[in-house]
Amino acid sequence: MKLHATAPGAQNSFSGYGEDYVLVNGQRHTTSMIVMPEQVLPWRATTFATLAAEDFAVFLDMKLEILLLGTGPRQRFPAPALVRALTEQRIGVESMDLKAACRTYNILMAEGRNVAAALVFQ
Numbered sequence: 001m002k003l004h005a006t007a008p009g010a011q012n013s014f015s016g017y018g019e020d021y022v023l024v025n026g027q028r029h030t031t032s033m034i035v036m037p038e039q040v041l042p043w044r045a046t047t048f049a050t051l052a053a054e055d056f057a058v059f060l061d062m063k064l065e066i067l068l069l070g071t072g073p074r075q076r077f078p079a080p081a082l083v084r085a086l087t088e089q090r091i092g093v094e095s096m097d098l099k100a101a102c103r104t105y106n107i108l109m110a111e112g113r114n115v116a117a118a119l120v121f122q
Contacts, residue, residue: 011037013109014102019073020121022102034058035117037109047122048072053082056118060085063114066092070101070119 012035016023021030024040032043045055048071059067067086069078075097083093096104098119105117 011109012040013106014117017099017102022098022119030121032120033118035105035119036062036115043118043120045118045120048076048078048120049122051078051082051120053085056083056086059091059116059118060089062116064091064116065114066094066108066116068101068105068108068115068117069093069095070098070117071095072098072120072122075100 012024014022014024014035015026021028022033023029024033024035029040032045034041034043043055043058045051056067067083071077075095077095078093080087086093094104098121101117101119105115108115
């Protein structure tokens, strides 16, 4: 599916997605990643099944309001212990399938919220 921005901007947004990829500003990505309005970073996490607390430590210093966890083709929830450090810092963690994470990120980013999307494809 292609997503169309309503206004041009310099911030990163999802411009499309499929079963095994996302497009960020038209560039195709097929591996785990972190998307924020100002930057796109690789993410050390490779699959939902192998997520560890250390995979979430990178978000502690980002001053986020919300972390959207895209869990691949279906919605899955991480064990509370994995994200405990984030919730203790009052960072909201929302789990959803990959496509919903892309759509939700675009909305929150357009609202000017301090948001990041952390995506795993499997």
